[in-house]
Amino acid sequence: MPDDATARERAADDAADAPVLADALAQPHAVTEDTAARENAATSEDAKARESAATRENAKAQEDAGTPGDREVRDDVETREDGQTREDSPAREDGEAQERVDGEIVDASVLEDAGVRELAAQFEEEKPGRRVRGAVDVGVTAVAAFAALLVLWQVFRPLPQGSQYYLVIFLGLVLPLVFILYPSGIKLSGVTGLMGAGVIGRRRLRGRHTEVVQDGPVLGGGPTAGDWVLAVVALVTCLYPVLPVAIGSAGGGYDAFLDRQGLLEPLDVVMGAALLLLVVEATRRTTGWVLPIVCALFLAYDYYGGFLPQGWEIAHAGLDFDQIVDALYNSPSGFYGTPLDVAASYIVLFTIYGAVLDLSGAGAFFVELSVAAFRRSRSAAGRTAVASGFLLGTVSGSGAATTVSIGAVTWPILRRAGYPAERAGGMLAAAGVGAILSPPTLGAAAFIIAEYLNVSYLKVLGWATVPTVLYYLGILLSVEIDARRFGARAVHLKVPPAWSLLTRFGYHFLSLFVIIILLALGRSATQAVVWATLLAAVLSFLDRRHRLTPRRLVEALAAGIRGVLPVVAVCTAAGVITASTTKTGLGPQLSSLMVDWAQELATNQTAVVALTAVFAAIAMTLLGLAVPVTASFIIGWVILGQALLNLGISEPATAMFIFYFAVLSEATPPTALASVAAAAVTGGRVFPTMWQTLRYALPAYLVPIAFVVTPAGQGLLGLGGWDRVAFALAASAVGVLALSVAAGGWFVGIGAASLVPRTLAGLAACALLWLDLWTVVAGLVLLGLAGLLVFLANGGSRAKSEDPVRDSDPVVGGGRLRG
Numbered sequence: 001m002p003d004d005a006t007a008r009e010r011a012a013d014d015a016a017d018a019p020v021l022a023d024a025l026a027q028p029h030a031v032t033e034d035t036a037a038r039e040n041a042a043t044s045e046d047a048k049a050r051e052s053a054a055t056r057e058n059a060k061a062q063e064d065a066g067t068p069g070d071r072e073v074r075d076d077v078e079t080r081e082d083g084q085t086r087e088d089s090p091a092r093e094d095g096e097a098q099e100r101v102d103g104e105i106v107d108a109s110v111l112e113d114a115g116v117r118e119l120a121a122q123f124e125e126e127k128p129g130r131r132v133r134g135a136v137d138v139g140v141t142a143v144a145a146f147a148a149l150l151v152l153w154q155v156f157r158p159l160p161q162g163s164q165y166y167l168v169i170f171l172g173l174v175l176p177l178v179f180i181l182y183p184s185g186i187k188l189s190g191v192t193g194l195m196g197a198g199v200i201g202r203r204r205l206r207g208r209h210t211e212v213v214q215d216g217p218v219l220g221g222g223p224t225a226g227d228w229v230l231a232v233v234a235l236v237t238c239l240y241p242v243l244p245v246a247i248g249s250a251g252g253g254y255d256a257f258l259d260r261q262g263l264l265e266p267l268d269v270v271m272g273a274a275l276l277l278l279v280v281e282a283t284r285r286t287t288g289w290v291l292p293i294v295c296a297l298f299l300a301y302d303y304y305g306g307f308l309p310q311g312w313e314i315a316h317a318g319l320d321f322d323q324i325v326d327a328l329y330n331s332p333s334g335f336y337g338t339p340l341d342v343a344a345s346y347i348v349l350f351t352i353y354g355a356v357l358d359l360s361g362a363g364a365f366f367v368e369l370s371v372a373a374f375r376r377s378r379s380a381a382g383r384t385a386v387a388s389g390f391l392l393g394t395v396s397g398s399g400a401a402t403t404v405s406i407g408a409v410t411w412p413i414l415r416r417a418g419y420p421a422e423r424a425g426g427m428l429a430a431a432g433v434g435a436i437l438s439p440p441t442l443g444a445a446a447f448i449i450a451e452y453l454n455v456s457y458l459k460v461l462g463w464a465t466v467p468t469v470l471y472y473l474g475i476l477l478s479v480e481i482d483a484r485r486f487g488a489r490a491v492h493l494k495v496p497p498a499w500s501l502l503t504r505f506g507y508h509f510l511s512l513f514v515i516i517i518l519l520a521l522g523r524s525a526t527q528a529v530v531w532a533t534l535l536a537a538v539l540s541f542l543d544r545r546h547r548l549t550p551r552r553l554v555e556a557l558a559a560g561i562r563g564v565l566p567v568v569a570v571c572t573a574a575g576v577i578t579a580s581t582t583k584t585g586l587g588p589q590l591s592s593l594m595v596d597w598a599q600e601l602a603t604n605q606t607a608v609v610a611l612t613a614v615f616a617a618i619a620m621t622l623l624g625l626a627v628p629v630t631a632s633f634i635i636g637w638v639i640l641g642q643a644l645l646n647l648g649i650s651e652p653a654t655a656m657f658i659f660y661f662a663v664l665s666e667a668t669p670p671t672a673l674a675s676v677a678a679a680a681v682t683g684g685r686v687f688p689t690m691w692q693t694l695r696y697a698l699p700a701y702l703v704p705i706a707f708v709v710t711p712a713g714q715g716l717l718g719l720g721g722w723d724r725v726a727f728a729l730a731a732s733a734v735g736v737l738a739l740s741v742a743a744g745g746w747f748v749g750i751g752a753a754s755l756v757p758r759t760l761a762g763l764a765a766c767a768l769l770w771l772d773l774w775t776v777v778a779g780l781v782l783l784g785l786a787g788l789l790v791f792l793a794n795g796g797s798r799a800k801s802e803d804p805v806r807d808s809d810p811v812v813g814g815g816r817l818r819g
């Protein structure tokens with residue numbers, strides 16, 4: 001049909017400007033779009049003829065290649081060639097659910113493709129590891145699976161020697177794997193981003209398989225001789241404290257090692273120093289140079305602090321080398337402190353749980369359900385991306401990885417709805433970052449909060465609930481505003497009903513409910529997630545494509561350990577920072593300086609608190625640009641958190657404040673890894689994508705300040721009684737609405753807003769988010785005035801979008817949002 005040919009031509013024009021990577025992620029459509037790009041005929045009959053010839057030639061070439069994924073694409077092209085739109089039933093025997101965009105298949109199983117997984121790894125805060133094969137792969141899998149079984153055993157049958165003994169064994173198993181799986185230097189070719197992020201070669205997705213065209217070195221080489229040496233040394237130094245053999249006055253077993261605390265033998269010092277170097281190197285391999293440099297600065301402060309002028313507040317007596325090693329190697333505040341304990345006891349379990357969920361097909365189901373839930377409306381594409389990010393957060397604990405995963409499926413839909421690459425990328429990145437902020441599986445730092453404050457993980461989830469609601473409210477309002485202001489087009493999706501997907505695959509939600517229920521019943525977070533993991537493994541047998549057979553279960557366990565390796569390296573290195581602040585008193589000294597600076601600028605106590613919070617937010621933002629979220633939170637807690645606590649801010653508010661600003665580093669320019677990942681998916685410009693992300697995620701920057709500074713801010717954490725919670729939620733929700741009007745230039749339900757109403761809305765947002773009765777009243781008045789001005793400016797009636805969508809519009813392939 002002519003309309004179909006026109007739609008294909010528009011899609012081809014849009015895709016022509018995108019890089020190879022964006023085309024690769026949309027490859028389920030690549031055959032028809034590549035054909036459409038060659039179509040420039042005036043009539044649809046000529047276009048059809050050329051498309052038919054080209055697709056038959058392509059199908060023949062694919063048949064010669066003989067790969068299952070290529071045959072699937074060939075069959076789909078041939079079917080469309082005959083003029084029959086094939087509609088795969090969601091209730092097919094293999095249970096596969098597929099959706100169509102503009103008559104083309106959008107298959108959420110692309111999330112299971114190795115190419116998408118590798119792409120997601122490129123934009124993690126941690127560097128991607130190498131792919132090992134053969135005997136090395138078997139050995140790594142065996143060790144990782146054994147480590148996973150040890151973690152599970154520790155939950156129900158803790159080792160009698162204590163938690164530190166367990167941490168020694170755990171670190172001895174996983175640290176050598178870092179040197180085997182992470183090369184010492186990484187050179188990436190293809191698409192590159194900030195902070196060394198990049199893509200290995202070029203990828204073209206065909207069906208469910210990935211064709212990698214190598215342009216340069218890839219991470220597929222095996223470990224070098226040096227890597228093996230470091231792995232062996234790491235094994236020896238990690239297990240030395242439990243070595244039962246006496247070596248002169250050293251060695252002698254775990255109890256003897258503890259007895260030498262503060263009086264280490266020379267061999268103890270050598271082993272501890274070697275482990276320090278190995279931990280720093282492991283951190284460098286997995287996260288880059290910044291955190292090792294931070295650790296070096298803290299070590300230099302420990303050693304040379306005695307040479308500072310004693311009149312300085314940060315001066316101390318100084319520590320000798322033996323004391324530093326003792327604090328790190330034979331102290332509960334060093335390598336084997338709270339950060340590593342949390343990583344080995346909580347984070348690894350949730351990583352294993354995410355791997356089991358992923359292999360059981362939950363990720364693909366969550367995306368398919370999101371597509372089905374918002375079928376036909378101008379804002380359906382944006383809603384789908386946001387909902388997918390929220391649901392995929394249970395599988396992925398990384399904002400960048402979630403961004404790539406949802407982008408691989410939803411970017412083609414967003415593009416056909418008319419979203420330009422940068423605006424769509426901002427939406428995807430904001431949705432991906434939201435995955436770390438969303439219960440029931442928050443980011444890794446949330447478990448450290450529970451451990452530091454000695455509270456249950458369920459309480460931390462409760463504190464995060466209202467801010468999460470406000471965060472997604474802000475994103476959804478921005479989606480609705482963009483859809484109306486810039487004339488997004490309705491994408492007609494041929495999808496199965498949501499209830500059909502829920503009936504067939506809704507069991508994937510059960511394990512999530514089990515976690516919440518068990519936590520509510522008073523079970524520990526570790527036990528809750530273990531039972532949820534077992535349930536997810538059992539339920540996987542309801543879908544024969546994703547059954548966790550013994551072999552796949554071992555793969556899931558090993559994948560969980562592999563996924564936590566960078567976190568273990570970071571948490572172990574964080575022991576250098578915590579030990580330094582404990583030994584030297586640096587944390588209280590720096591927090592005192594921060595409060596003094598605020599008091600020099602203001603005398604009012606509220607103003608001092610506000611200034612201190614702003615200083616802390618800026619410091620956390622800058623810190624988050626350089627180090628991963630977990631390390632950022634730990635540093636922020638031991639230094640900045642003390643300043644807020646000294647001003648009377650409660651521990652929950654302080655901890656969540658630091659947590660949010662640590663997480664938001666993934667959305668903050670100039671690094672903003674989630675935005676870099678989104679730009680790689682959509683082919684958009686990086687920095688405009690970052691600013692769009694900032695606009696979508698804006699409420700997340702203001703709400704944490706609100707629950708630290710404002711009178712009723714505790715209500716945002718669910719504290720202070722239901723009346724305070726209800727007031728804080730209602731006022732903040734209206735404040736987020738006002739903020740979206742100011743940032744988006746559109747008053748939902750009325751029409752476009754000019755500069756004056758937007759300014760009034762911005763002032764209203766600040767007043768509403770102060771959460772005092774009178775400021776809330778003032779904010780409502782300002783927002784009402786802004787709405788009245790918009791109403792009058794639009795002629796006293798509800799304005800339509802600048803490029804309205806008509807119900808009779810055909811399926812659109814090349815529309816673009818303006819602005």
